[in-house]
Amino acid sequence: MSAVAFVGLGNMGGPMAANLVAAGHEVVGFDLVPDALTRAERSGVRVASSAADAVSGVDVVITMLPGGRHLLDAYRGAEGVDGGLLAAARPGTLFVDCSTVDVADARAANASAVEAGHRAVDAPVSGGVSGAEAGTLTFMVGAEADDLPVAEPLLSAMAGRVVHCGGPGGGQAAKICNNMVLGASMLAVSEAFVLGERLGLTHQALFDVMSTASGQCWSLTTYCPVPGPVPTSPANNDYKPGFAARLMAKDLGLAMSALEQTGVDARIGGRAAEVYRAFADALDGEPRDFSAIVETVRERSRPEA
């Protein structure tokens, strides 16, 4: 069993660290928010007094932070941030970042870690808070082949599936490609339901056709944006997240940044990014599932004659 430091014990990191403890690993954790530390302590994580203290005596450092800036500042150290993890860790420590960040930031973080004498992989996740709690996350891993056998057993304690996507940055690349499809497909399914309403179709009739026809997709069959056809979808729970609209807007923003860097002409993905950015901004911090975009489509449609 490995000695693991876990930095970032929020909605995702808290339950992920708890699953590592449950699998028998010795986990020392740190977060800037005292409440997060209290919750982690209750699940068996040993709480450190600083991030540097957490990482100084371990084999593996896992980070689960809000975004790329937080990651780079935590790795390299920055004013006002309790960090400098790369300097504080023993040489040869394996750094595993599970946050969702820009591909370029993931590669920069990896390069800084290697330069400091460590090893590093990016391993963003899909599956949300419920997947983190149940230990069924999908990890998309960007790693040198030698580092994978060290990271994989740890990730497995928190995972339903671990997919090696290629070298450094490969995990983040796969994550944003997938979420670009997810954002676009949720928007397309929502537009189809509102069009169906205007054309006199019931939600159930349209669902019964599309779910067994060529319009079939995850946004329809698992996460149906209208109440009724899929009882477990957030539409039946007043659109409580689930996968929050602000996180979808964030991930589509990362996809846009990658599209810009690569020059890919992705008009559907670009439009989905605009729509979700406006939706998340209008919510002004209210927690709302990303499938609630169907309400915006309805509201923005011309009034029926």
Ligand code: NAD
């Ligand atoms: P969160 O805001 O709940 O947790 C992030 C934690 O990091 C916070 O507790 C914060 O205090 C801590 N933190 C920030 N800077 C720190 C530092 N320098 N040192 C120590 N702790 C620090 O966010 P979350 O929902 O847990 O998401 C974490 C990451 O996972 C994000 O990158 C997000 O995009 C990604 N993600 C989230 C979900 C989801 O459904 N919530 C799903 C997939 C991926």
